[in-house]
Amino acid sequence: MKKSIFWVAASAVVLLSSCEGCKEKGPIINFGGSASTGDTTYVLSAPEATSPKKILIEEFTGAKCSNCPAARDVLSGIDAQYPNRLVKLELHPKEHPLGGPVKDLGKYDFRNQSVSDILTTFYGGAFTTGIPIAGIDRIPYKGSRLIDKADWPGFIDERLKIASSANIKLTNSYNAATGEGTVRVRVSYTKAITGKQYISLAITESNIVDAQDYPTRIDTFYNFKHVLRKLVTPASGAEIMAAIPTKEAGRVFEGNFKYKIDAAWKAENCELVVFLHNNLGEEKEVLQAEEVKVKTP
Numbered sequence: 001m002k003k004s005i006f007w008v009a010a011s012a013v014v015l016l017s018s019c020e021g022c023k024e025k026g027p028i029i030n031f032g033g034s035a036s037t038g039d040t041t042y043v044l045s046a047p048e049a050t051s052p053k054k055i056l057i058e059e060f061t062g063a064k065c066s067n068c069p070a071a072r073d074v075l076s077g078i079d080a081q082y083p084n085r086l087v088k089l090e091l092h093p094k095e096h097p098l099g100g101p102v103k104d105l106g107k108y109d110f111r112n113q114s115v116s117d118i119l120t121t122f123y124g125g126a127f128t129t130g131i132p133i134a135g136i137d138r139i140p141y142k143g144s145r146l147i148d149k150a151d152w153p154g155f156i157d158e159r160l161k162i163a164s165s166a167n168i169k170l171t172n173s174y175n176a177a178t179g180e181g182t183v184r185v186r187v188s189y190t191k192a193i194t195g196k197q198y199i200s201l202a203i204t205e206s207n208i209v210d211a212q213d214y215p216t217r218i219d220t221f222y223n224f225k226h227v228l229r230k231l232v233t234p235a236s237g238a239e240i241m242a243a244i245p246t247k248e249a250g251r252v253f254e255g256n257f258k259y260k261i262d263a264a265w266k267a268e269n270c271e272l273v274v275f276l277h278n279n280l281g282e283e284k285e286v287l288q289a290e291e292v293k294v295k296t297p
Contacts, residue, residue: 073097105211117235198237
């Protein structure tokens with residue numbers, strides 16, 4: 001089998017790939033930059049069995065937010081109840097006064113442009129309520145995509161009961177000497193989906209010890225997890241198979257995304273988060289999500 005290379009950059013996306021065990025070859029796909037030089041998609045003789053739906057949680061939070069540790073505990077409790085079903089992005093927004101580090105005690109500032117881009121692209125660009133607040137698969141609940149923590153358990157429970165329409169498999173290769181890596185993304189549709197489809201890739205980091213405000217104290221040794229460091233793709237995602245309006249059951253997309261780990265991050269604490277989603281008008285649902293460690297022992 002020929003290996004595929006999927007280069008994601010600000011100005012262009014170049015994809016080289018091949019067909020493996022396929023019934024049908026797809027056309028050359030244009031990702032809005034350079035066109036693919038080969039086939040990027042194929043159809044299996046029979047659709048794969050459906051993997052459990054994983055839920056993307058985009059939690060807007062902050063080190064200066066005294067109510068945020070309790071909200072993280074809510075998600076940790078759900079995570080313990082449903083192991084390996086939540087994929088979390090912890091977003092520290094510069095658009096909220098509590099999104100930054102604790103004054104005089106905080107060593108790190110987790111706010112970044114990727115958080116702002118997500119807020120603008122999918123959540124209206126501003127907060128109408130305080131934090132903590134979260135997006136759950138980017139689906140509106142009670143009229144808003146930004147959902148209060150009191151509603152997280154019930155809505156997540158609803159989402160967990162939904163059958164996934166696609167499986168995602170990730171295969172990662174990381175070069176510690178250069179800080180560069182490539183993650184191979186394989187999306188296999190288990191039921192027909194009509195409309196534009198996008199893949200997003202994010203880098204998160206966990207086990208970052210810093211100051212966190214609480215209602216009655218400050219914890220200077222708080223362990224922050226799933227902190228969004230960077231979006232590798234644009235916030236809107238990288239469109240896949242644009243020339244195929246309906247992705248039938250059994251349709252497979254494969255491509256490799258290149259990324260780089262910043263020298264200030266600890267690669268052994270970083271994860272790659274990949275999710276398949278819609279992004280057309282008000283239709284922004286996340287269909288499936290997956291994550292893989294950047295560096296394994």
